[in-house]
Amino acid sequence: MTSHPHDALFRAVFSEPENASGELQAVLPPSLAARFDWSTLRHEPGSFVDEAFVGRHTDLLFSVSLRHNRAERAFAYVLMEHQSEPDRFMVLRVLGYQVRIWEQFLKDHPDAKRLPAILPIVVHHGERGWHEAVRFSEILAIEPDDYAELSEFVPSFRFMLDDLIQVSDEELRDRATATAYARLALFFLKQTRRGDALVQGLHVFSALLRELWRTPRGEAALATLLRYYVTVKEGTTEPLRQAVVAAIGPKVEGVLMTIAENWVAQGLLKGKAETLLEVLEARGLRVTSEQRARILACTDPTQLSRWAKTVVTATSADALFAP
Template identity: 40%
Template sequence: MSRARSRAGAPVVTGDEGRREPRGGRKRVAGEKPAGEKPAGEKPAGEKPAGDGEAARGGEAPGAAKAAGATPHDGLFQFTFGKVEHAAPALKAVLPGALAAQIDFSTLRLERGHFVDPKLEERRSDLLFSATMGGRRGLIYLLFEHQSYVDPRMLLRILEYMTRIWRAYLEQHPEVKRLPVVLPVVLHHSKSGWRAARRFEELLDVNGALEEAAGELLLRFGVVLDDISHVEDEELSRRALSALGKVVLHLFRHARSPEELLGRLQGWAVALRAVVAAPEGGAAMMAVMEYLRSVTGQDRTEVVMAVREAVGRTEADRVLYASEYLKEEGREEGLEKGREEGREEGRLEGERRMLRRLLERRFGELPVQAVERVDEAPLDALESMAERLLTASTLEEVLEGKGEARRSRAAGKKRQVGAGRKVKPRAARKG
C-alpha cells in the first residue's frame, strides 16, 4: 500500500482495496489483505517509510503486446493512460477550464490501487492519480466504461469507489482532520451513449418541495463525463492529446464495429505516424496492434498489412522488426509445430509460412520456384529474406539479394541474345 500525506508535495495514499496483483495474479476484493500482511499501522521488519518516489510515477506499462487487463479494452486503457504523458493531456482536455487551471499537471502521478468490483472488471477499468491542486494534494479518479449498456445507478457505484479511496487513505493516516479531494472522471463508450444520471441527486426519489426543504441534508455531487460514443473522428483529432492518446480514443470509439476497424486506420495516419516516430513507438505500436488483433479477430499478417497501408511500409516495418512483432506469429506457429517435431523445426516452419504470406501480399501468387526456395531455406536465410523484403522492389531481390538478382537478369539477357544471333559458317581454308 502506498503511503500518503495530505499536504502539497507529499504523495497521497491509495489503497489495497481491490488492488490488482502484478501480471498473472488476480485482484483482491475490497478489504482483502494480502497473504502475510501486518495489521494496519504495523510495518514488516525492515520496511522503510514510503516517500515521494513510492507511487508509480507515470505508471508501468502492463505489457507492450498485451497488458495485464481483463479485456483488450482494459489492457490498452491501462497501457496508455497509466502513463502521465498520455493521461495529463487527456484529463486536461475534459476537465472544466477553471478546475484544470487549479491543477498543476506537472505534479500528476499515478498511484497504486484499483477500486472497481472484481466481478465488473470486464466492463470497466480504473486509474487513480494524485496532483497538486489549489495548493494541496488531491486525487483524480479516472474510470473507463466499455459496456453495451449504461448502468442507471452508475453514480452510486462511483460513490462507493470514492468511499473506498477515502477509507484506504484513513487507514494509513488516521490522524488527519480532512480528506483529500477526489475528482471523478468517467471515460464512457457504449452503443447508445450515456443515458444515466449525471448527478447523484437525480437518483433520489424526491419532489421539488421535499428537495428544497431538505436542502444540504441531501447528498449532491456530479462527475466529469467524457462520452465518446458518438463523437466524430474530426473532433477527437482536434483534441490536444498525445498521439497515442488520440489513436486509442479512436480505437475505443469504433471498437463496436470491428469489421470496419482496420479500414479506418488510414484516416488516423497522421497520429499513427507520430506514434511510430515516438521514442517508445515500438512498444506502443505492439500494444495497438495486439488490440486490433484481439478486437477484429484477424491474424497478425492482416493487421500488419493494414498498418503498413496507413503508415507506410518502411516506417511500419522498421519499428515492427525492431520490436520483433513480425516474428511473433512465426514463433507461435513454431511452438505449436514444435510439440510434434521439435521446437527448432516447428519455429522454422512458422518462419517459412510467415514469409510466404508476406511475399504473397507484396508480389501476388508466388511461382513454384519461389515457394520451393523459401521452403528449403534455413533459418538464417529466411531472416535475410525478411530483411530484404523491407526495401526490395522485386521478388528476385528478396530471394537472391540485389547483386545476385542483377547477375541473374544479366545472364538471362546474354542467353537470349546468344540464342537469337545467327552464326556464320567459317570459310574453308585453302589448301
C-alpha cells in the same frame, strides 16, 4: 483472473501520467483544469472496483497538486466503462469508490485533518452511447419540488463523462492536450468493436500514427494498439495492416511482421496454458486464482511442457509448482 483486453489497453496507456494528463485536461472544464499543476500528476496504486464488476469497469487513481497551494493534492479518479449498455447505477458505484478512496487515504494518513477532493471521471466506449444518470440527484426517488428541502441531507455530486461514441474522430484527433498515444488509444477503444469503422477512419489519424512511430517507444506502443485490435476484432487483420503501412510507410512492414510472428507464438502458448487448466478441471483438481494467473501468464514453453507432463499424475494443483 485474466485481464480484459479493454482493461489491458486502458491501463497500458493511461497509467502513464504523460498520457493521462492530456485526457484529464480534455475532460475537465477548462477553468477547473487550469487550477492544477499537471506536471505533478502521479499515478496512485490500487483499484477500488468491486470484484463482481472487474470485467465491466476499469479504474485508475491519480493525485495532482493545486497551482496556488502545491502542498494540497486532489485525486482524479478515472473509471472506464467496458460494457455496451451503460450501468444504470454507475453514479452510485462512483460514490462507493470515492468512499473507499477516502478510507484508504485515512489509513495512509492517520493524522490528516481534512480529506482531499476527488474528481470522478467516467470514460465510456459502449456502442450506443451513454444515456444514464451522471448526477446523484437523478437516481433519488425525490420529486423536484421536494428536492430543495431535502438536498442538504443527501449526497450531491456528478461525475464528468467522456462518452467516446459522442466524440467525432476529428475531435479525438484534435485533443491538443493529449499525447498521440492517448488519442490513438481512445480511437481504438471507440471503434474496434464497430465493424470496419476503425480501418475506415484510420486515415484521420495518419499524422498521429507517424508521430507515435517517431517516439522512442513508438514501436512498442503501436504493437500494444494492434494487439488490442487483434484480440477484440474477429476476422482478417489485413485491412488494418494495409492502413497502417499507408499511414507510416513501407518501413513499418518489418515491425508488423515481427508483431504478427509474436502474436502466433503467444497464441500457441496461451492455447497450451488453457489446455492445462482444462485438464486440471477435468481431473477435479482445484486451482486457486493465483495459480490460474501464474499458468496463463507463463511464456516459457519448456515450463508449460513440464507442467503438462506433471498434471497427468498430479494429486493436486500444488504439485505442478513443487520444486
